[in-house]
Amino acid sequence: MGAPENLRSRVRAELTGEIVAAARVELTEVGAANLSLRSVARRLGMVPSALYRYFPSRDSLLTALIIEAYEDVGAVAATARDGVDGLAGWLAVCRAVRAWAGAQPQRWALIYGSPVVGYAAPDATVDAALRITEVVAGLVGPAGPPPELLPPAAHLEEIVGPMKEVLLSDRPAEVVAAALMAWTSLIGMVSLEQFGHYKGATTDFGAVFDYSMEVAGRLTGLS
Amino acid sequence: MGAPENLRSRVRAELTGEIVAAARVELTEVGAANLSLRSVARRLGMVPSALYRYFPSRDSLLTALIIEAYEDVGAVAATARDGVDGLAGWLAVCRAVRAWAGAQPQRWALIYGSPVVGYAAPDATVDAALRITEVVAGLVGPAGPPPELLPPAAHLEEIVGPMKEVLLSDRPAEVVAAALMAWTSLIGMVSLEQFGHYKGATTDFGAVFDYSMEVAGRLTGLS
DNA sequence: CACTAAACGAGAACAGTGTTCACGTCAAGG
């Protein structure tokens, strides 16, 4: 934990940050698939092999970008929710997340598109991914009776147990499931929009998005 | 349209099919990002440049695989729905689509993950992508009154107009929007599962999936 | 202070990739 005050390690930390920053710029310009280690090095005036003193592979550099993006969108969601409760807070979060994705589509695709680094996502990435789910979980209303449209289901309590322990300990299982559905709707809808699957379906997708998120929020008991 | 009976064009069509088949195998083994034109050629005993007589680029070969995958999952959805109506039909479609994705994750990622071919998806791919949406649209119930949880929204009729014209001409706008939400929930939930975003959230994701799809189906008026 | 071990940047090299081109060869049609 203790950061040595060496000049060595200081410039190392600094340069590591510059590499990530340059890689982020490169990512937003050409996308994750075309992000090349060599062009990042060129941008910094380095030779490609020098980057290997800081990241052991291209994938590890991508992992750093993934964590950064998760933290970024999580922070955006948190500030959007700040001070706003209930359905209004949920809608504010949804709009903020969608706006973030629209402004930085390549970073959205990096974290919510097809995994590129391989099938074993490092633990650090799943930790960072939890930020935004905490924001969503912090919103779901007090444990009122679930709406009529949320039928009770057998064994649901046990099935969503792992989720309840971490996020929503005092809510009925149906509400926990509804929260997962709401989060799924948010991420899914933004992803499908970003990836072009709604092309030509509506004249004003923002309005459909708002409407859908409102319905999804109501399902969790928000009002 | 008329296919010439030449020997030339017959072996050409045949070989084109073999190339796509080999590429599909390669895709399922290494994924779209690592699909290399050269290894496809090796698998067929050809030299890499020979493939360029049949596909002008690697992206065009990927496009063929995308169309094929869309058609495949659309056909699976159609046969699952065949003869089953209402909520049961919707659930059958959902389970079939999820099973298809689980069996061929790389093909799912190819069509519903981050776009890899570039930002302009060819028209042929969006046409193929419509198959599954037609199946979903064919399910939504007769135009009964939308449930209480589906509030009326201003201007919605006009906003979802493009969608209504193609798929759901005689339903109220709220039901059209709900159908889009249901389709989004299906694709979104399968994608998030495939891409590892539910890791550790439940003990039995299949049950949560069924429950969520049931709620989504009810929202469109199915029962 | 002197010295050793580690970290660092540079550059060359290797294997692999998508793509292009010039070259013979063989089927199709006038």
Added chain:
DNA sequence: CCTTGACGTGAACACTGTTCTCGTTTAGTG
């Protein structure tokens, strides 16, 4: 028959990720 076009081959170019070997510079120790 004979010309034109499609076809497969092999070499080449410009890239890529990654590894290795060098001097050089810094950190920590006797």
